[in-house]
Amino acid sequence: MSCKFQLLVVCSDVCRGRVSFLLSRPRPSVLLRALSYGPKISRSLQESYRLLQLPDNGNSTPAQVRESYLRLAKLYHPDSGTATADAVLFARVEEAYRAVLAHQSHAKKHGKAKEEEDDDKSKGMAPQHRHYLSYEGVGSGTPSQRERQYRQFRVDRAAEQVLDYRQREHERAAAAEGALVERDMRQRSHKIKITQAVERLVEDLIQESMARGDFRNLSGAGKPLSKFQHNPYADPMTHNLNRILIDNGYQPPWIVTQRDIRESITRIRDRLLDGRARLGDPMKPTEHAQWEQLCLSVGEEFVKLNKMVDNFNLIVPMLNMQIVHFSLAREMERAEKYDRQHRQDQDKERERERERRKEGRKRANATLRQKNTKRGLMSWIQTFLR
Numbered sequence: 001m002s003c004k005f006q007l008l009v010v011c012s013d014v015c016r017g018r019v020s021f022l023l024s025r026p027r028p029s030v031l032l033r034a035l036s037y038g039p040k041i042s043r044s045l046q047e048s049y050r051l052l053q054l055p056d057n058g059n060s061t062p063a064q065v066r067e068s069y070l071r072l073a074k075l076y077h078p079d080s081g082t083a084t085a086d087a088v089l090f091a092r093v094e095e096a097y098r099a100v101l102a103h104q105s106h107a108k109k110h111g112k113a114k115e116e117e118d119d120d121k122s123k124g125m126a127p128q129h130r131h132y133l134s135y136e137g138v139g140s141g142t143p144s145q146r147e148r149q150y151r152q153f154r155v156d157r158a159a160e161q162v163l164d165y166r167q168r169e170h171e172r173a174a175a176a177e178g179a180l181v182e183r184d185m186r187q188r189s190h191k192i193k194i195t196q197a198v199e200r201l202v203e204d205l206i207q208e209s210m211a212r213g214d215f216r217n218l219s220g221a222g223k224p225l226s227k228f229q230h231n232p233y234a235d236p237m238t239h240n241l242n243r244i245l246i247d248n249g250y251q252p253p254w255i256v257t258q259r260d261i262r263e264s265i266t267r268i269r270d271r272l273l274d275g276r277a278r279l280g281d282p283m284k285p286t287e288h289a290q291w292e293q294l295c296l297s298v299g300e301e302f303v304k305l306n307k308m309v310d311n312f313n314l315i316v317p318m319l320n321m322q323i324v325h326f327s328l329a330r331e332m333e334r335a336e337k338y339d340r341q342h343r344q345d346q347d348k349e350r351e352r353e354r355e356r357r358k359e360g361r362k363r364a365n366a367t368l369r370q371k372n373t374k375r376g377l378m379s380w381i382q383t384f385l386r
Contacts, residue, residue, distance in 0.1 A: 049096075052069060053072070065101065069094075073090065205245065214248060253315055276335045277339055281343055295328065
């Protein structure tokens with residue numbers, strides 16, 4: 001009985017020793033366990049590693065991946081100017097680089113999750129000095145070594161973000177340039193449509209005139225048309241067609257109205273300038289009353305002119321050719337300003353003329369004085385010789 005009890009005590013001591021040994025044994029590396037039991041790399045990902053000239057087992061560090069990508073980008077970038085530049089190959093390298101970065105990021109997250117799970121399982125079993133900082137799951141070794149590795153990782157990640165930002169800005173600039181080109185194409189096509197519509201209208205009018213027989217009894221029938229001498233760079237055929245249309249009474253109403261507006265405003269401005277030039281500066285009370293009477297009479301013409309402007313704006317074919325109303329106060333101010341400037345120019349001209357006359361008198365007096373000096377010297381010499 002005593003022998004059996006001693007045997008049980010020994011077995012319990014052995015089991016207790018085995019348990020203490022298991023508790024004190026250091027746990028294996030979580031990263032190695034994650035790599036050994038992690039999912040296998042797919043063929044497309046292996047092809048991406050081979051395209052970046054890296055081992056296809058997925059053990060490359062982010063620094064090695066970035067160094068390989070920059071080296072290949074310098075070789076195959078279309079703007080590098082080297083003989084090996086290839087846009088298609090550069091695009092493939094960039095896609096492979098993004099795929100590798102995504103795989104490494106996923107592997108880091110997976111390893112971090114495994115490590116947190118193992119830490120939760122072994123919490124209270126490992127001593128306090130074995131709990132290292134996470135550093136986003138980057139690095140290995142002592143805390144100081146992991147901190148240095150994490151700093152380098154942040155530098156590499158910042159450089160990658162800068163590279164991505166520059167690429168997005170380049171793509172955005174290219175898209176904006178494409179939008180500008182598209183807008184120019186739309187404007188050019190709109191102008192072409194307008195030109196074609198005018199040409200069709202002119203051709204229809206010519207055909208109608210020919211059908212009515214308007215071209216049968218022309219004075220210059222059978223003779224060559226005279227060229228357009230006013231502008232040698234204009235197309236003679238276009239000028240002759242326009243002249244034929246004008247001679248046959250074809251003028252768009254908005255062109256006639258625009259010409260009337262231009263002639264009317266020119267006539268009113270000349271009238272204001274002539275009336276202001278007859279008055280003094282500053283004006284006397286009687287002259288001021290005459291100026292007001294002239295402005296009132298011109299105001300009635302401005303009312304008619306603005307009605308003509310309204311009719312023109314209704315029939316003009318393009319919005320950018322519309323005209324704003326004319327203001328009597330603005331035209332009066334313009335006439336007074338022009339008259340004041342004209343009077344100042346006249347005063348300056350009189351002052352310059354006065355200065356020129358004064359300089360002429362000075363030169364004449366100097367010449368006369370020099371002649372008198374020479375004459376007196378000659379008479380003295382003759383007297384001395386006698």
